Amino acid sequence: MNKVAVGLSGGVDSSTAIAMLRDQGHDVVGVTLWLMKGKGQCCSEGMVDAAQLCEELGVDHHIVDSRESFERNIVNYLVDGYEAGITPLPCSNCNTAVKFGPMLEFAQTELGIDYIATGHYARIQYDAANDRYQLLRAFDRRKDQTYFLYDLNQHVLGHVLFPLGETQKTETRQMAEEFGLHTAQKPESMDLCLVEANGSMQAFLDKYITPKQGEIVDQAGKVLGQHEGTHHYTIGQRKGLGVAYSEPLYVIGLDVAMNRVIVGTRDALLQPECYVSRINWVSIAKPTTPIKAEVQIRYRSTAVPATITPIDDDRVRIIFDEAQPSITPGQAAVWYNGDILLGGGIIERQVPES
Numbered sequence: 001m002n003k004v005a006v007g008l009s010g011g012v013d014s015s016t017a018i019a020m021l022r023d024q025g026h027d028v029v030g031v032t033l034w035l036m037k038g039k040g041q042c043c044s045e046g047m048v049d050a051a052q053l054c055e056e057l058g059v060d061h062h063i064v065d066s067r068e069s070f071e072r073n074i075v076n077y078l079v080d081g082y083e084a085g086i087t088p089l090p091c092s093n094c095n096t097a098v099k100f101g102p103m104l105e106f107a108q109t110e111l112g113i114d115y116i117a118t119g120h121y122a123r124i125q126y127d128a129a130n131d132r133y134q135l136l137r138a139f140d141r142r143k144d145q146t147y148f149l150y151d152l153n154q155h156v157l158g159h160v161l162f163p164l165g166e167t168q169k170t171e172t173r174q175m176a177e178e179f180g181l182h183t184a185q186k187p188e189s190m191d192l193c194l195v196e197a198n199g200s201m202q203a204f205l206d207k208y209i210t211p212k213q214g215e216i217v218d219q220a221g222k223v224l225g226q227h228e229g230t231h232h233y234t235i236g237q238r239k240g241l242g243v244a245y246s247e248p249l250y251v252i253g254l255d256v257a258m259n260r261v262i263v264g265t266r267d268a269l270l271q272p273e274c275y276v277s278r279i280n281w282v283s284i285a286k287p288t289t290p291i292k293a294e295v296q297i298r299y300r301s302t303a304v305p306a307t308i309t310p311i312d313d314d315r316v317r318i319i320f321d322e323a324q325p326s327i328t329p330g331q332a333a334v335w336y337n338g339d340i341l342l343g344g345g346i347i348e349r350q351v352p353e354s
């Protein structure tokens with residue numbers, strides 16, 4: 001029996017995770033990070049649900065005020081990124097900088113508890129041959145969240161449990177019912193927490209970034225329309241361009257200096273390669289020669305075959321077997337060998353060829 005501090009958002013997954021661990025005989029406590037002001041998951045509603053759950057289970061519940069860290073690491077990161085013309089991925093950053101590291105630190109130093117757990121759908125296994133903790137895709141592939149966890153370090157992976165890694169989401173709800181948890185029928189969160197809290201990413205960003213009208217142009221620089229601010233657009237976006245054209249048009253570039261949104265046809269979206277930095281090698285040590293792997297460039301996209309060449313400690317070049325659409329600077333590229341997450345990093349802005 002281990003003592004485990006379980007991260008509780010107030011949702012069904014973390015509720016079931018803590019109940020499962022207690023059922024298996026672990027000595028559990030709940031920890032909720034207070035991330036944002038207002039109502040909703042991660043905010044007051046989530047904290048109340050988590051507190052009620054701990055009361056039902058008869059276990060202690062701790063709330064850690066993490067609002068300042070969330071503001072600094074996530075809100076500022078997003079606003080700065082969108083202002084600079086990229087589409088930052090907040091969730092992996094949130095997991096690394098706001099959730100896992102600080103929660104483990106809190107558990108170990110404040111509670112004297114050596115392990116934390118969350119309701120993420122992912123698996124960890126220890127590879128004795130390489131003395132590394134490996135991160136593996138969840139059994140429920142549709143719920144798999146490893147893409148957002150690529151940046152966790154070995155220390156954290158060695159002290160985290162993912163009780164739902166081998167569970168199908170349908171079974172999670174069933175277990176929650178069987179455990180009699182009041183969160184059993186709570187609806188799924190459908191989007192980023194900040195999007196849920198603000199209605200849309202645009203509404204969130206408009207609170208921080210002053211809209212600045214500019215031109216929508218094609219690759220030749222021909223003006224096709226007007227936009228209300230480059231931060232409203234992302235590479236690959238098709239909807240909401242308001243431009244009439246003979247073929248569907250997509251955002252293929254954001255030129256912040258010229259305050260222009262560049263659009264093109266689907267062919268123009270295809271890129272054969274990209275550069276990725278801020279690398280974290282997870283399940284293997286940094287290779288010295290190119291490796292073949294399957295690379296995922298968005299949470300919901302399929303991993304596709306590619307060759308990854310380490311350039312220096314913190315940078316790789318990825319050449320896809322087939323050119324890919326919507327390679328988006330700021331999003332994570334995460335590479336796998338089957339179920340095993342090998343590593344990942346952040347897609348760099350493409351440097352135009354001169």
Ligand SMILES: Nc1ncnc2c1ncn2[C@@H]1O[C@H](COP(=O)(O)OP(=O)(O)OP(=O)(O)O)[C@@H](O)[C@H]1O
Pocket residue numbers: 006007008009010011012013014015031032033034035041042099117118119120188189
């Ligand atoms: N504010 C928080 N405080 C502590 N742990 C959290 C918090 N938010 C999320 N977590 C942990 O991270 C896991 C994944 O969070 P995510 O936001 O992806 O929600 P989810 O998959 O909908 O899970 P849940 O149903 O538990 O909300 C949660 O199951 C929980 O263990």
